[in-house]
Amino acid sequence: MGLQHGDEGKGRFIDELAATYNIVVRYNGGANAGHTIKHNGVTLALHQLPSGVNHPHVQLYIASHCVVNPAKLMQEIREVESHGLSVRNRLRISPFASVVQPSHIVVDSATMGGIGTTKNGIGVAYAAAKMRLEGDRRLDIRTADIRDDVHGAMAIARRNLEIELERYNAGGEFDVEQMMGDFERGSTEMQRFIDTDPLALTRAWRRGNRLLLEGAQAFGLDNTYGATPDITGSNVGVQAALLSTALPPESVGRRIGVVKAIPTRVGYGAFPSEFGGARAEEYAMENGGTLHTADWELERYGQQVEELLASDDEFELGIAIRMRGNEYGATTKRPRRPGALDLRHINYAVEANGINELFVTKVDCLRDFSRSKFEGIPVVNEYRRNGHHVDHMPTTKAGLLAVEPQVHVCDGFTEDLSGMLDQSELPPTALRFIHDVQRRTGARISKIGVGPGREQMINLSV
Numbered sequence: 001m002g003l004q005h006g007d008e009g010k011g012r013f014i015d016e017l018a019a020t021y022n023i024v025v026r027y028n029g030g031a032n033a034g035h036t037i038k039h040n041g042v043t044l045a046l047h048q049l050p051s052g053v054n055h056p057h058v059q060l061y062i063a064s065h066c067v068v069n070p071a072k073l074m075q076e077i078r079e080v081e082s083h084g085l086s087v088r089n090r091l092r093i094s095p096f097a098s099v100v101q102p103s104h105i106v107v108d109s110a111t112m113g114g115i116g117t118t119k120n121g122i123g124v125a126y127a128a129a130k131m132r133l134e135g136d137r138r139l140d141i142r143t144a145d146i147r148d149d150v151h152g153a154m155a156i157a158r159r160n161l162e163i164e165l166e167r168y169n170a171g172g173e174f175d176v177e178q179m180m181g182d183f184e185r186g187s188t189e190m191q192r193f194i195d196t197d198p199l200a201l202t203r204a205w206r207r208g209n210r211l212l213l214e215g216a217q218a219f220g221l222d223n224t225y226g227a228t229p230d231i232t233g234s235n236v237g238v239q240a241a242l243l244s245t246a247l248p249p250e251s252v253g254r255r256i257g258v259v260k261a262i263p264t265r266v267g268y269g270a271f272p273s274e275f276g277g278a279r280a281e282e283y284a285m286e287n288g289g290t291l292h293t294a295d296w297e298l299e300r301y302g303q304q305v306e307e308l309l310a311s312d313d314e315f316e317l318g319i320a321i322r323m324r325g326n327e328y329g330a331t332t333k334r335p336r337r338p339g340a341l342d343l344r345h346i347n348y349a350v351e352a353n354g355i356n357e358l359f360v361t362k363v364d365c366l367r368d369f370s371r372s373k374f375e376g377i378p379v380v381n382e383y384r385r386n387g388h389h390v391d392h393m394p395t396t397k398a399g400l401l402a403v404e405p406q407v408h409v410c411d412g413f414t415e416d417l418s419g420m421l422d423q424s425e426l427p428p429t430a431l432r433f434i435h436d437v438q439r440r441t442g443a444r445i446s447k448i449g450v451g452p453g454r455e456q457m458i459n460l461s462v
């Protein structure tokens with residue numbers, strides 16, 4: 001699972017680990033996720049499929065705490081299969097997962113701009129399931145309903161769509177027939193993947209299969225343990241992994257947290273260690289996040305990246321870090337908001353999930369900080385408020401906005417790590433930094449990423 005605010009780079013690790021597992025399970029979220037993996041030099045952006053697609057012997061499972069968009073899932077399967085990977089014969093979907101209906105996307109688009117959702121109807125689909133209304137008021141459809149009576153499910157979806165389009169006066173923006181047509185075709189095609197066994201994973205585990213449970217989004221966006229309203233609709237942590245799979249607690253051995261050395265956040269939301277603070281958030285989210293895209297920033301700032309990197313103004317540093325790290329959304333293309341590695345926040349996630357292993361991505365990117373005003377690696381290790389140490393992680397948005405993150409600068413490095421294959425090649429300051437993070441989080445760092453390539457990972461035994 002990701003421990004920050006998403007986009008930590010989980011997909012690649014899951015792709016690598018998957019080779020030694022029998023089943024890779026996506027346990028939360030839906031098409032809001034974007035997990036990129038490489039296959040024969042082609043980059044595949046997976047949204048709903050588990051990141052085990054590269055390994056033909058690995059079964060794929062979409063578990064009960066996910067929300068499924070049928071048309072998008074079928075499109076994704078076609079896309080992946082067009083690259084020579086077969087998915088159809090090894091994918092199963094839990095009968096308990098909720099289905100994202102066209103009406104959920106209408107409501108998300110009309111109401112959730114204040115958070116900056118991915119407009120995939122995620123939160124609305126989860127909310128509809130929680131409502132448990134029946135008869136004429138029914139809001140939710142589960143995958144089992146699609147499996148058993150696709151026509152009945154379509155009637156519910158069509159009525160809901162008409163109601164919401166009228167409520168939000170959004171008829172002009174959406175094409176009902178096209179939405180319903182896509183939904184029906186996708187749902188019909190999806191029927192055959194929906195399991196009949198409610199405990200398929202539990203039993204697979206008891207039979208001795210090895211399961212890799214893949215989280216989407218990240219613990220900082222957890223629907224319960226994140227600060228409302230800037231969170232996602234699902235639960236993300238180890239608790240959600242158990243809920244979603246009906247696996248017993250003792251089944252979970254390795255609890256791996258993925259952390260990005262320079263964290264980012266997309267959408268709105270408190271982010272104490274953000275470079276440039278509220279100004280950077282507003283800039284990134286201008287026009288709903290559609291304005292300052294990769295192309296726009298390249299055109300505007302392409303010649304000045306080094307200057308911005310060295311700037312005293314952290315807003316400018318943030319732009320340079322985003323451009324250097326190519327931090328733009330895989331699903332929405334929105335600019336991601338970078339900040340300093342926040343160990344206070346990571347420790348919260350480690351503690352809440354019993355994380356016993358960390359993978360740290362983009363360690364090579366830390367090199368850029370040597371040319372910044374910090375002249376080393378900025379790390380937040382404490383929050384204060386009005387000058388006083390804050391003991392507990394703030395639980396509200398207002399609480400998070402009020403903290404003063406204390407930045408500590410670790411020794412940096414200037415070497416290019418991207419070609420390094422072994423721990424012995426790492427500069428001593430990079431190793432010291434890794435030790436420092438291990439010590440402060442209490443979790444062993446067993447892998448680091450030093451570049452985007454599949455092979456640009458170093459296994460650590462420190």
Ligand code: IMP
Nearest residue numbers: 006007032033116117118231232266267
């Ligand atoms: P939703 O999940 O589409 O409802 O969006 C809620 C919040 O979670 C927004 O701030 C999104 O930007 C963020 N979010 C959702 N999925 C991801 C993800 O996969 N990576 C990063 N942020 C995400």
